[in-house]
Amino acid sequence: MIEIKLTGKIGVAELACLLFISNIARLYLSYPRALIEGGAMAGWIVAIIATLFSLLYLWLFITLMKNFPGQSLVEVHEKLLGRFLGTLVNLFYAVFLLALVVAFFREYSEAMISSAMPRTPLSIIVGVFALAAVGTAFFSLDTLARTARLTTPFIVAALVLSLVTVLNFMDWHNYFPILGTGPLTLLTEGFKYSLISEGVLAAVLFPYFQDWIHFRKATFFGVLGGGVAMIALVFVYQGVFITNEAIEQSLPYYRLVKVISLGRFFQRIESIFLLSWGMVGMIKLAVTLYAGALVLTKTFRLPDNRPILWLSLIVTVSLSFLPKDLPTAIEFDTFMRIWGLVPAAAVPALLIILSNFRKRKGAAP
C-alpha cells in the first residue's frame, strides 16, 4: 500500500470542516436555482429531499468502509473487484473527481466574472484559483484540513449574516402553494439534485481519519452541515424572490447578498461575502484535486502524489477552457449530476452487496 506522509494528525473537526466546505461550494453557483426550478414554491422541500438522499449515499460509504479499516476506496475496489476490474473502477473514480474539478474551475471562474470582476480575463481567474488550489494541496491534506478548520467560522458567519440581513425582504406568501410542483415531482427532483461528491472524497481519504468512528462523525456532520446551509439558503432565497423571478437568476446567492439594504449605510456589502465565496471555491478545488490525484497515485502505485497533482492540475485547467460558454459548462455540470450518481451511490451499494455476499460465504469481506 502506498503511504503518503502526513505532517500531523487530522482531527474530526478539521475533516468535517473540509467536507462541509466542499459540500457548500455548489451553494454559490446556480444549484439553488435548479432546486427551485424543480420544486417551484417548494424548492426548499427539494433541498431537504436532496439532503436526505445525499445522507443515504454517505451512509453507503460509511457502511462500506467499516469493513476496511485503514484502507482507502482505491484498495477497497481492488480487494473486492480484483486487480483488473478494481483498477478500471479506480480510474473511473479518478475521472469523476477530476471532471468535478474541471466543472468547478470553469463555473466558479465564470461566476466571479459575472459578479465581481467583469473585466478580468477568464484565464487569470482560473489561473489564480488553480495556483491557490494546487498550492494548498501540495502541502498535503493536513494543511488543507487545517485551512478549512480556520476558515469555516468566517464562512459560516458570512453565510448566516447574509441570510439574516435579508430577512426583512421575506414574504411568507412566496412559499404557497406549499407543495409547489407536486409531491411526486418533488421526490424525483430531490433525487435528481442529490449528488454529493463528499462520500467519495471521504472514502478516498479514509486512511487519514483516525478510525471509522471519526470517519462516520466527520462525514455525517460535514454533509449534514452542508445540507442545512443549502436548505437555509433556498428557503430564504425563496422568501425574498417569487418563484418566477428566482428561477431566472444565474447566481442566486450573489443576487441575494446584493439585496442587503439595512438603512442608508449598511448596503453594497456583497464584496465582503465574495471573500468567503472565494475561500470556499479554493478549498473545494484543492480537496477535489488532491483526492483525484491521490486515486491516480494509488492506482498506479506511485510513491508520491505531488507529480500527479501538477499533472492533474494542468489537465483539469486545460479542459476547463473547453466549454465554449457558461451554458455549456452548466450543461456539463448537469450531465455530471446525473451520471455522478454511479460512483457516488450505485457503485458503493454494489460493493456493500458484494462484501456481504463474501462475508456470508466465509471469505474476507
Place this chain on the structure above:
Amino acid sequence: MKAVLSKLIALVLVCTLISGCSGAREPNDLAYVLAIGIDKGKHDKLRVTFQIANTKVAAAGNTGGGGGDKPVIVASVEGPTIFACMNLLNTVTSRPITLAHCKIIFYGEALAKEDMAKYVAPLVRFKELRKTIFVNVAIPNAEECINKTMPLLEMNPSKYYELKPISQNETSLFKQTMMKDFYKDFKSVTADAVTAIIGVNDGKQEEKEHQVPQPENYPSFLPGQIPRKGEMPIESIGCAIFSKTKMVGQINGDETRTLLMLQGLLRQGYYVLPDPRVPNSLITLLIKQGKKPDVQMDLKNNVIRQTIYLEGEIAAIESSENYEKPELKTLLEDHFNKLTQSKCQNLLAKLQQDWQSDAVGYGVYARSQFLTYAELTKLDWLDRVYPAIDIQVEIKTIIRRTGLILKTTPAPGQPESED
C-alpha cells in the same frame, strides 16, 4: 535556501495578487449616474436621460467650494435600447459611465402605458444596477422631470433620492417601489405592480381655477396639481397602477393612502374629516396601521372579507366638542370608519372594474388555498377570478391618543358641548 526561496515566491505572489485585478476601475475615474429617465424617443425607439453626479461639486461641498457649479449634469440620448444610449453617452463624457450608484429610474408615462416588461427586464439583468433602486413613473415625461429635479436641501444629490422614501413614510401619499418588487409583480400570477408617480408643478396651479377637494377626500391631488408656489418644481403624490405589465391608471394622494391601508402598509397620514356633530367644522386625525389586515378568502362563494385595523390620534378639533370623552370618541371612530370604508370600496371598484388590476395583491392570499402551483395557475386569478370577486372591507379604528389635550373646553363665545 529553500525557506528563503519559498518566502521570495510567496512575496512575489502576494505583490502580484494584491495589486488589484486587471479589470479594476478607479472610483475617481468614473461618472456616476444617479437617475435614469426612459421615454419614448422622438426619432429612435427610446430617449434615455441620465442624471450624472458632479463629483467636483460634491467633493467641494464640505469645504464650501464648488464654484457655483450644478451638483448634477443631465444628458439625454436617443437609441434603440437603454444600453445603446448609455454607450453613446460614453462618447461624450471623459469618464466611463457607471450605474453602480444609480438610485432611481423614471419611466415616462407614454412608455409606461406600453408593455413595460421589455424596458424593465434588461435592467434587472444588468449587474451594475442594484435591484433595491426605486422605480417611478414620470408625468408627462422622464426627461422633463429629471431636468427639473433640484435637490436644494441636499449638498449631495444622491442623498435626495435616498431620503425620498423617508418622506413617504411621513405622509403615505405615494408609494416608492423598489425595482425588485416592481419586477416581482410583473412576474407574479397573483398581483399587479404599483409605484409612485412624479410630475412637474409649474407653480401656477394656485392661480388657476381648480376644484378644491372635499375635506374627507383631502389630498386628492395628482402630481402637478398641488396648489403651491416656490422652488423645487418636482412633486411626488399618487401612484401609477399597472395591470400585468402596462400602466392602466393613476390614483391620487388620498387613494394611495387607501391602497396602502388595504395592503397593510400605511405608515401614517393626517386625515381630515368633517365634524360629525358640528357643521363646517373639521377634525384632523393622525392615522396609522394598527396591525396587518385580516383577509379571509372564500373562493367557493367568490368573496373576500377584509378587516383593516387602524390606530389614530386626534391631531386637531376645530369645534368645542369633547371628542376625548369615550362616547364621543366612539362616535368619531365610527364616523371615520364609515368614510374610510366608502373610500376603500370606491378604490376597489376602480381597480376591479375599470383597470382589472390587483394592485392590492389579494391574489397572494389565494395561494395558500392550493397545494400545487399547477392548481394555482389553473385558477387564472388575474383574468378570471379577481375582476369578479366580491371584496367586503370592514374598518376597525381605535383612537388611542388624544394628543396633549385630554378635554376640549369651549373658548368664550363658543357653544358648550352637549354632553
